[in-house]
Amino acid sequence: MTAAASSARTADAATLLDVRDLHVYLGESHILQGVSFGVRRGGITGLLGRNGVGKTTTLRGILGLVPRTGAVVLDGEETSKLPVHEVVRRGVAYVPEDRDVFSGLSVEENLTLAERAGAEHRYDLVYELFPELRQRAAQQAGTLSGGQQQMVALARALLNADNRILLVDEPTKGLAPLVVRHVVDALRRAAEVATILLVEQNLSVAHKLVRDVVVLDQGRVSFTGDVEQLMGDPALARKHLGLAAAGAH
Amino acid sequence: MKRARSVGIGVAVAAVVFAVLPFLGITIPGVFDGPLNSPGTLNLLGLCFVFGALALTYDLVFGYVGLLSFGHALYFATGVYVTAIALTRWHWSLLAALALTAIVSLVLPLVLGAICLRMRDIPFAMVTLAFAQAGSILVMQNPFGLTGGEEGLALGGDTLPAALVGVVNTRNVYWIALVLLIVLYAIAWRAVNSPPGRVWQAIRENERRVNVLGLNPYLYKLGAFVLSAFLASATGVVYLLLQGGANPQVTTADFTLALLVMVVLGGVGTLWGAVLGGVLYEYLDFRLIALSNTSAVKDLPGLLRVPLSEPLFLLGVLFIVLVLFVPGGLGGALRRRFGTALGSTS
Amino acid sequence: MTTIALLLLTGLGLGALYFLIAAGLSLIWGLMRVLNFAHGAFFTVAAYAGWVAANFAGGAPPEVRWLVGVLVAVAAGAVFATLTEVLLIRPLYARHVGQVLVTVGLALATISLVQGGFGSDPQTFALPRWMTATTNVVGAGVPNTRLLVIAVAALVFALLLFFLRRTRFGLIVRAGVENRAMVQALGIDVQRAFTLVFAIGGAAAGLAGMLAATYYGTIDPGRGTSMLIFAFIVVIIGGLGSVTGSAVAAVVVGVVQQFLNFYGAAGVGDFSVVLLLAIVLLIRPGGFSGTTT
Numbered sequence: 001m002t003a004a005a006s007s008a009r010t011a012d013a014a015t016l017l018d019v020r021d022l023h024v025y026l027g028e029s030h031i032l033q034g035v036s037f038g039v040r041r042g043g044i045t046g047l048l049g050r051n052g053v054g055k056t057t058t059l060r061g062i063l064g065l066v067p068r069t070g071a072v073v074l075d076g077e078e079t080s081k082l083p084v085h086e087v088v089r090r091g092v093a094y095v096p097e098d099r100d101v102f103s104g105l106s107v108e109e110n111l112t113l114a115e116r117a118g119a120e121h122r123y124d125l126v127y128e129l130f131p132e133l134r135q136r137a138a139q140q141a142g143t144l145s146g147g148q149q150q151m152v153a154l155a156r157a158l159l160n161a162d163n164r165i166l167l168v169d170e171p172t173k174g175l176a177p178l179v180v181r182h183v184v185d186a187l188r189r190a191a192e193v194a195t196i197l198l199v200e201q202n203l204s205v206a207h208k209l210v211r212d213v214v215v216l217d218q219g220r221v222s223f224t225g226d227v228e229q230l231m232g233d234p235a236l237a238r239k240h241l242g243l244a245a246a247g248a249h
Numbered sequence: 250m251k252r253a254r255s256v257g258i259g260v261a262v263a264a265v266v267f268a269v270l271p272f273l274g275i276t277i278p279g280v281f282d283g284p285l286n287s288p289g290t291l292n293l294l295g296l297c298f299v300f301g302a303l304a305l306t307y308d309l310v311f312g313y314v315g316l317l318s319f320g321h322a323l324y325f326a327t328g329v330y331v332t333a334i335a336l337t338r339w340h341w342s343l344l345a346a347l348a349l350t351a352i353v354s355l356v357l358p359l360v361l362g363a364i365c366l367r368m369r370d371i372p373f374a375m376v377t378l379a380f381a382q383a384g385s386i387l388v389m390q391n392p393f394g395l396t397g398g399e400e401g402l403a404l405g406g407d408t409l410p411a412a413l414v415g416v417v418n419t420r421n422v423y424w425i426a427l428v429l430l431i432v433l434y435a436i437a438w439r440a441v442n443s444p445p446g447r448v449w450q451a452i453r454e455n456e457r458r459v460n461v462l463g464l465n466p467y468l469y470k471l472g473a474f475v476l477s478a479f480l481a482s483a484t485g486v487v488y489l490l491l492q493g494g495a496n497p498q499v500t501t502a503d504f505t506l507a508l509l510v511m512v513v514l515g516g517v518g519t520l521w522g523a524v525l526g527g528v529l530y531e532y533l534d535f536r537l538i539a540l541s542n543t544s545a546v547k548d549l550p551g552l553l554r555v556p557l558s559e560p561l562f563l564l565g566v567l568f569i570v571l572v573l574f575v576p577g578g579l580g581g582a583l584r585r586r587f588g589t590a591l592g593s594t595s
Numbered sequence: 596m597t598t599i600a601l602l603l604l605t606g607l608g609l610g611a612l613y614f615l616i617a618a619g620l621s622l623i624w625g626l627m628r629v630l631n632f633a634h635g636a637f638f639t640v641a642a643y644a645g646w647v648a649a650n651f652a653g654g655a656p657p658e659v660r661w662l663v664g665v666l667v668a669v670a671a672g673a674v675f676a677t678l679t680e681v682l683l684i685r686p687l688y689a690r691h692v693g694q695v696l697v698t699v700g701l702a703l704a705t706i707s708l709v710q711g712g713f714g715s716d717p718q719t720f721a722l723p724r725w726m727t728a729t730t731n732v733v734g735a736g737v738p739n740t741r742l743l744v745i746a747v748a749a750l751v752f753a754l755l756l757f758f759l760r761r762t763r764f765g766l767i768v769r770a771g772v773e774n775r776a777m778v779q780a781l782g783i784d785v786q787r788a789f790t791l792v793f794a795i796g797g798a799a800a801g802l803a804g805m806l807a808a809t810y811y812g813t814i815d816p817g818r819g820t821s822m823l824i825f826a827f828i829v830v831i832i833g834g835l836g837s838v839t840g841s842a843v844a845a846v847v848v849g850v851v852q853q854f855l856n857f858y859g860a861a862g863v864g865d866f867s868v869v870l871l872l873a874i875v876l877l878i879r880p881g882g883f884s885g886t887t888t
Contacts (some may be wrong), residue, residue, distance in 0.1 A: 088782035100777040102770045113766055114781050371630050382824050383869040390862040506699050559711040565704025572697045
């Protein structure tokens with residue numbers, strides 16, 4: 001390996017996930033128009049932006065749940081040509097916006113399903129963060145409250161010890177403040193063992209949790225940098241995130 | 250409009266050629282058993298036209314609006330049976346029988362379509378199939394002795410005007426079939442290129458967007474459904490004339506599925522493709538049966554003879570091959586070869 | 596009273612046959628969104644394979660021959676279904692209409708082949724003596740074939756439920772019926788579940804084909820298609836993707852059909868089942884299990 005290549009590799013060693021020139025079309029809409037950014041290894045990176053700007057689509061594009069062009073590189077390995085389940089097996093966990101727990105299955109079954117062969121299953125961590133899940137193990141997931149379903153969704157993502165990055169989409173959406181706090185704590189704990197790419201509409205939550213931010217605007221990346229850089233400057237915040245940003249701290 | 254004109258010219262030429270066929274004593278060996286003006290050949294060609302027209306009506310609802318109806322045969326059978334019953338059981342005049350058939354062919358699809366179209370996609374397909382099956386059962390039960398059950402109904406010599414009866418007058422029925430095909434093609438072409446026709450295609454692409462535009466897809470779908478059913482019934486009437494009787498085979502699910510094969514064969518989404526598919530299907534069905542009766546095939550070992558003797562087997566395999574490898578059907582393949590001159594709304 | 600008992604048990608027998616076909620159809624639809632018209636072909640081909648095998652074992656006692664026939668039919672159904680999924684369904688992954696069409700073509704081709712090879716007339720199916728005998732149930736002489744078919748279908752139902760609720764593959768299938776994309780997002784390859792579900796459906800259809808031959812005493816190339824339509828109706832009424840729903844709907848359809856065919860005229864029952872479908876779909880487009888399409 002040449003010196004140039006090896007130094008490039010060292011520089012990239014800090015980047016766990018590299019998204020390059022991602023384009024996604026849904027029907028005739030050009031939703032993502034060349035999205036490129038890197039996610040630093042460790043900690044929580046925020047993916048922010050106004051409503052409808054393509055944040056969820058970006059996460060789905062990384063996994064391959066929507067057809068896309070461009071490259072996705074996970075820890076040096078290109079995953080763009082792999083089917084969804086192969087991408088996930090390489091240590092990518094997904095916590096979707098609608099939670100997508102299986103309503104007809106029990107809580108326990110939802111977790112069992114998420115177990116991946118060959119990985120250590122961290123039930124102790126999961127039950128420590130979400131003790132309610134142990135109590136409601138036999139309950140049908142469809143009868144859980146929104147907050148409880150969110151816990152199941154997060155638990156699924158944390159279960160496998162070899163999950164390197166969690167793609168988390170608006171985990172606090174529609175939840176009561178007390179539950180929001182619980183989720184925030186859980187995410188902080190999760191960040192100790194995995195990298196997190198967090199899409200969050202709630203900017204005060206985002207500000208509490210994330211270190212780096214990537215801001216999308218009209219299908220493109222409009223800002224990358226430190227969260228303080230963005231939030232600390234009301235004019236900048238307003239420009240990239242809209243009026244709501246200016247007051248959120 | 251240049252495309253429309255070139256299609257129009259093509260259709261006119263074809264119409265003239267086929268119109269004078271009964272006067273031509275040419276024999277094309279291998280393709281037809283007798284000379285072109287023989288009753289047997291004319292009857293076969295007439296059937297081909299009927300099926301071309303029927304496939305066309307199905308293409309309207311399946312190819313253009315995107316409704317997977319498994320019950321289209323029901324409306325074809327309506328044309329066949331209502332006319333036959335009025336003629337043979339009630340001894341009505343041909344005109345009266347046709348009037349009744351026309352009314353039934355408007356009311357029935359309106360009622361059934363209104364029910365079926367409340368569902369989408371697969372449930373819609375299943376309900377249409379179920380209703381067609383109910384019709385089939387009804388016909389087989391021979392209620393009040395009307396339908397003739399398994400044996401069907403034969404049009405006796407006294408039920409039709411003299412000009413339509415008898416082998417000698419096959420050419421008259423042949424011409425009726427030709428006119429049917431041309432008229433239906435014209436109607437279909439007009440419908441597809443009209444504003445409602447464009448809404449149909451929009452519905453096939455993206456129904457939600459049509460909603461957003463403030464249009465009610467349900468009404469447009471119902472309109473297409475009723476139109477195609479009504480036209481299908483018309484083809485049924487001509488079929489009755491060509492066959493000289495009604496046969497319950499036309500009410501079966503197999504028959505609707507054969508329609509599906511015709512349209513896919515010819516290519517979904519072009520009118521002339523569907524006609525081609527229908528014509529080809531009927532021709533192949535006929536010839537393959539004749540082929541299987543030849544000594545060449547009869548002498549083959551069982552392993553080869555059996556598959557070759559079953560036209561549906563060959564057509565089924567052809568169908569599979571087409572779906573897997575030639576998604577646009579023959580029409581699509583030809584279009585790719587000869588470019589967009591052949592168009593998609595023609 | 597005896598008539599009612601007889602009609603009830605005959606209806607249950609018919610329902611048992613519908614269930615065996617419908618269960619596979621329901622899972623295939625629920626998991627893969629494929630409307631499998633070839634299911635009737637699985638039924639027919641497997642039944643004839645079993646019949647041929649049973650005749651082959653000519654010297655053995657009739658029970659053994661029947662058992663051989665059943666086992667061969669189940670195996671033939673499973674193999675045929677697996678081949679269909681791998682060779683025809685898989686290549687058409689994103690094309691749902693194409694998948695339906697290809698099963699239509701397969702059904703047309705194989706059933707006409709069977710007709711060509713064996714003739715379109717029904718042929719007798721030799722049964723052990725005790726099967727054609729009747730058992731007295733509340734005064735009615737119920738043919739043992741009916742009871743046998745009911746017992747076998749009940750057993751299959753129990754096995755299917757066990758598979759779905761107690762095995763990992765069953766868990767994957769149940770989750771996949773709900774949300775296929777999320778199952779993939781958990782790192783699970785749903786493709787293998789597709790093939791398994793097709794194989795199970797084919798095996799059940801093959802069993803149904805053999806049991807139908809037992810029930811009617813004859814084997815018939817057209818039976819697969821006519822039973823398939825009723826099985827579709829059962830699947831929709833019971834809820835696409837629900838095995839329990841199919842079981843309940845199969846019983847209802849079978850019993851209603853028998854009663855109305857008897858107390859009305861022949862064919863009225865069949866007709867009414869179709870009306871029942873239309874009514875159910877108008878009230879609840881997802882059928883009774885509430886599974887949305």
